[in-house]
Amino acid sequence: MPSSVRFLTVRMFSLLLLLFIHLRACHSSPSIHPQCHDEESHALLQFKQSLAINESASFDPSAYPKVASWKVDGESGDCCSWDGVECDRDSGHVIGLDLSSSFLYGSIDSNSTLFHLVHLRRLNLADNDFNNSEIPSEIRNLPRLFDLNLSMSLFSGQIPAEILELSKLVSIDLGLNSLKLQKPGLQHLVEALTNLEVLHLSGVDISAKGEFPMGIFQLPNLRFLRIRSNPYLTGYLPEFQSGSQLELLMLGGSGTSFSGLRLTNLYGEIPSCLGNLTQLAVLKLHKNKLAGQIPSWIGNHTLFISLGLGPNRLHGPIPESIFRLPNLEELDLQKNLFRGTVNVGLLRSRSLVSFQLSGNNLSVIGNINDSIALPKFQILGLGGCNLSGEFPSFLHGQNHLEFVELGGNQIEGHIPKWFMNLGTETLWHLDLSGNFLTGFEQSVDILPWNNLRDLKLSGNKLEGALPIPPRSIISYMVSDNRLTGEIPQAICNLPSLVFLQLSSNNLSSKLPQCLGNISHSASVLDLRNNSFSGDIPDSFSNDCTLRAIDFSQNQFEGKIPRSLANCAELEILNIEKNKINDVFPSWLGIFPKLRVLILRSNRLHGVIGKPRANFEFQRLQIVDLSDNCFRALDLSQNKLTGEIPVQLAQLTFLAVFNVSGNVLSGPIPRGNQFDTFDRTSFDANPGLCGKPLSRKCGNGEDSLLAAKRDEGSAAYPLEFGWKVVVIGYASGLVIGVILGCVMDTRKYEWLVKNYFARWQR
Ligand SMILES: *[C@@H]1O[C@H](CO)[C@@H](O)[C@H](O)[C@H]1NC(C)=O
Ligand SMILES: *[C@@H]1O[C@H](CO)[C@@H](O)[C@H](O)[C@H]1NC(C)=O
Ligand SMILES: *[C@@H]1O[C@H](CO)[C@@H](O)[C@H](O)[C@H]1NC(C)=O
Ligand SMILES: *[C@@H]1O[C@H](CO)[C@@H](O)[C@H](O)[C@H]1NC(C)=O
Ligand SMILES: *[C@@H]1O[C@H](CO)[C@@H](O)[C@H](O)[C@H]1NC(C)=O
Ligand SMILES: *[C@@H]1O[C@H](CO)[C@@H](O)[C@H](O)[C@H]1NC(C)=O
Ligand SMILES: *[C@@H]1O[C@H](CO)[C@@H](O)[C@H](O)[C@H]1NC(C)=O
Ligand SMILES: *[C@@H]1O[C@H](CO)[C@@H](O)[C@H](O)[C@H]1NC(C)=O
Ligand SMILES: *[C@@H]1O[C@H](CO)[C@@H](O)[C@H](O)[C@H]1NC(C)=O
Numbered sequence: 001m002p003s004s005v006r007f008l009t010v011r012m013f014s015l016l017l018l019l020f021i022h023l024r025a026c027h028s029s030p031s032i033h034p035q036c037h038d039e040e041s042h043a044l045l046q047f048k049q050s051l052a053i054n055e056s057a058s059f060d061p062s063a064y065p066k067v068a069s070w071k072v073d074g075e076s077g078d079c080c081s082w083d084g085v086e087c088d089r090d091s092g093h094v095i096g097l098d099l100s101s102s103f104l105y106g107s108i109d110s111n112s113t114l115f116h117l118v119h120l121r122r123l124n125l126a127d128n129d130f131n132n133s134e135i136p137s138e139i140r141n142l143p144r145l146f147d148l149n150l151s152m153s154l155f156s157g158q159i160p161a162e163i164l165e166l167s168k169l170v171s172i173d174l175g176l177n178s179l180k181l182q183k184p185g186l187q188h189l190v191e192a193l194t195n196l197e198v199l200h201l202s203g204v205d206i207s208a209k210g211e212f213p214m215g216i217f218q219l220p221n222l223r224f225l226r227i228r229s230n231p232y233l234t235g236y237l238p239e240f241q242s243g244s245q246l247e248l249l250m251l252g253g254s255g256t257s258f259s260g261l262r263l264t265n266l267y268g269e270i271p272s273c274l275g276n277l278t279q280l281a282v283l284k285l286h287k288n289k290l291a292g293q294i295p296s297w298i299g300n301h302t303l304f305i306s307l308g309l310g311p312n313r314l315h316g317p318i319p320e321s322i323f324r325l326p327n328l329e330e331l332d333l334q335k336n337l338f339r340g341t342v343n344v345g346l347l348r349s350r351s352l353v354s355f356q357l358s359g360n361n362l363s364v365i366g367n368i369n370d371s372i373a374l375p376k377f378q379i380l381g382l383g384g385c386n387l388s389g390e391f392p393s394f395l396h397g398q399n400h401l402e403f404v405e406l407g408g409n410q411i412e413g414h415i416p417k418w419f420m421n422l423g424t425e426t427l428w429h430l431d432l433s434g435n436f437l438t439g440f441e442q443s444v445d446i447l448p449w450n451n452l453r454d455l456k457l458s459g460n461k462l463e464g465a466l467p468i469p470p471r472s473i474i475s476y477m478v479s480d481n482r483l484t485g486e487i488p489q490a491i492c493n494l495p496s497l498v499f500l501q502l503s504s505n506n507l508s509s510k511l512p513q514c515l516g517n518i519s520h521s522a523s524v525l526d527l528r529n530n531s532f533s534g535d536i537p538d539s540f541s542n543d544c545t546l547r548a549i550d551f552s553q554n555q556f557e558g559k560i561p562r563s564l565a566n567c568a569e570l571e572i573l574n575i576e577k578n579k580i581n582d583v584f585p586s587w588l589g590i591f592p593k594l595r596v597l598i599l600r601s602n603r604l605h606g607v608i609g610k611p612r613a614n615f616e617f618q619r620l621q622i623v624d625l626s627d628n629c630f631r632a633l634d635l636s637q638n639k640l641t642g643e644i645p646v647q648l649a650q651l652t653f654l655a656v657f658n659v660s661g662n663v664l665s666g667p668i669p670r671g672n673q674f675d676t677f678d679r680t681s682f683d684a685n686p687g688l689c690g691k692p693l694s695r696k697c698g699n700g701e702d703s704l705l706a707a708k709r710d711e712g713s714a715a716y717p718l719e720f721g722w723k724v725v726v727i728g729y730a731s732g733l734v735i736g737v738i739l740g741c742v743m744d745t746r747k748y749e750w751l752v753k754n755y756f757a758r759w760q761r
């Protein structure tokens, strides 16, 4: 993604840049410039002093603190020579201020001396951190502004009406802030600022009335329009007059629906009137609800550089003429309903670098002969494109690859040697999941892509030893394969690793002692369903960042490692089905964020003690201690008796509840999730009554239930063996809550008081 943005930006702004450089060159004639005006010099310095320099305030890697060089004394005392400051050559007034990406941090108040620079024509403060300042209404003091750029600089609030007074504005970029343009609205803006050629409002909330402001297209000079990410905006596009200057139209994610019928139509088609925009080079309509087919005129627009139509609901075949657009660099048709066959051998767009067809119902074909004529892709998305047989040979020679998605196809056999030599310095994303791949043709200690960050190999038939990714890796998923052998030590030497998923293979032996090394950076460690044995290494680091650990379904022995206590961020811990032999780990109670604790089917023993302090297990939502040797316990049978405690109705997270086939009796609790469970949850319990069962409770039973409700959660008398079985799925995780057992009332009370009550929060 970054690269596609980069190349477009470079291409589209290079012309402007050239023009700018040219103008600058003309200006640097040897005549003597007037010096900067004292009051402006003073205002600039005051502005500098009102802000801090903070390296986390800018994202651009080439950012640096431009104001650092601003000084009043010595040769550099003339503010016209300061970095980012531009003066008029005749009057000496400051007319341009470019402090974009300058590490500026702090608030801009209404008394900021920035607004003393009344001669400013260009102001660029993009990519800084103004700490959620509102744009002060004093912006009206800069009436000569024609270029205003505040993008990505943490401004917030409503854009002030005073901006409408800046009637000279030609270009406005307020994108990527949490700004609102509602009062005034976009319509006011375009009525007041008739010189606008460039309008970037991506992420600015302009959805006051939800209607797409038609007036925007009456701006005679508008060339660039970017209003992405306005999910509540709806509307339709007007008829474009031929002769419109529009070169770039980005409405992605606006929810805008289109129709040439002048009616709002949620499932509109790509309007034919866009065909009149003969200057259009960039058309991005991502994430809308466009339906219908791609109109054939699109292939006639030879100026197209970028065409982004996915995800939408477009269907039908992709017109071949699109593949012949001579200037096309980016084609994104992913996640639509296109069908038919795409023969990559027909691609004639020589400069195409980003080609995304994933997530349609397409069959992509091609062979090694096509590889000679193909453009060099950087971004290639062919996920779920019915590629079958051996590794797609048309990728031969693609040595610029950065992002490759080939998941969900039927590719078989080895990942060939020639592919392993491609993109060794450029590839950062590789998705080969969900194929029938068996391994790498060439065995290597470490995979050869030196900048790989994201590797998905899950759901294949990979055999042999675990492939080790390079040091650059952030996310590595290789679950559901047939990998065997032990985890090599090299896995401990991945300093950026965040996500490691090795589940459902047949990896075995002890874990390397150094595995704790990855806890410096990793968030997720999933080793579920392998054949690991021995102790879990007691080497979680002091600065452990792990949030989810799944060691379940292995042969681990010994104790739960005490160094796990270093992992203060831990939310999920699953060690189900191992041979862990330990007492109840009440010390896990200190984890402030622990939500899911599954210790089922181990050899845990002893007494489940009362928490020592109220803050323990604060967020715990799911606990499964069943099938252990705790004393509080007999879980060999599922003969639940007695009534369902009303307190269970307070467990708002319960998605699935099943106590069918027991000998429960009495009324079914009501409220919260309980109202959503159907009859099958309670079937075959002869004594149960009330909704959703057809058997009505007698009056006595109803009032009993009411009485129990009144008693509150702490006082429920529990005199019977009780076991609740809840089986469900939440984000792929099996949730089991089994509590219970033969517990005396006091224990149940603390459970209710200390756990259940908190679960509601
Ligand atoms: C630097 O800016 C970040 C936000 O961008 C802020 O969280 C941090 O506190 C600032 N540091 C200093 C020293 O002001
Ligand atoms: C940033 O804003 C917060 C909240 O308004 C304020 O407390 C803090 O002082 C501001 N920091 C700077 C550097 O202006
Ligand atoms: C601007 O006003 C704020 C209070 O609103 C004050 O703290 C600050 O010193 C003033 N800055 C200048 C340059 O006067
Ligand atoms: C605004 O400035 C940023 C950072 O310099 C730049 O990326 C962006 O293209 C500018 N916007 C316009 C419309 O020129
Ligand atoms: C294209 O422009 C012409 C001339 O301005 C206009 O008559 C026609 O309606 C437009 N076509 C569409 C489809 O908007
Ligand atoms: C595309 O261009 C061809 C040749 O110039 C022309 O015959 C055809 O009508 C055009 N198609 C559309 C839909 O405009
Ligand atoms: C995909 O296309 C095939 C035939 O080409 C069709 O049978 C199938 O239903 C389509 N699937 C979807 C989800 O449209
Ligand atoms: C590739 O081209 C050669 C020569 O034109 C031809 O003999 C061969 O069959 C082609 N191979 C494929 C797979 O199409
Ligand atoms: C997938 O490709 C096979 C040939 O490899 C073809 O028989 C099948 O129809 C294709 N499926 C779809 C949905 O196009």
Ligand SMILES: *[C@@H]1O[C@H](CO)[C@@H](O)[C@H](O)[C@H]1NC(C)=O
Residues within 6 Å of the ligand: 489, 490, 492, 493, 494, 495, 514, 517
């Ligand atoms: C642990 O990580 C550090 C830093 O990444 C690395 O220098 C060290 O070699 C690693 N230890 C092992 C055993 O790989």
Ligand SMILES: *[C@@H]1O[C@H](CO)[C@@H](O)[C@H](O)[C@H]1NC(C)=O
Residues within 6 Å of the ligand: 480, 481, 482, 504, 505, 506, 529
């Ligand atoms: C465990 O992994 C094997 C493959 O190694 C798989 O067939 C099986 O379905 C997995 N079981 C579970 C419960 O995930």
Ligand SMILES: *[C@@H]1O[C@H](CO)[C@@H](O)[C@H](O)[C@H]1NC(C)=O
Residues within 6 Å of the ligand: 506, 508, 531
């Ligand atoms: C997993 O590997 C072990 C040997 O390490 C072997 O005994 C076992 O049968 C294998 N399991 C499967 C499902 O292949």
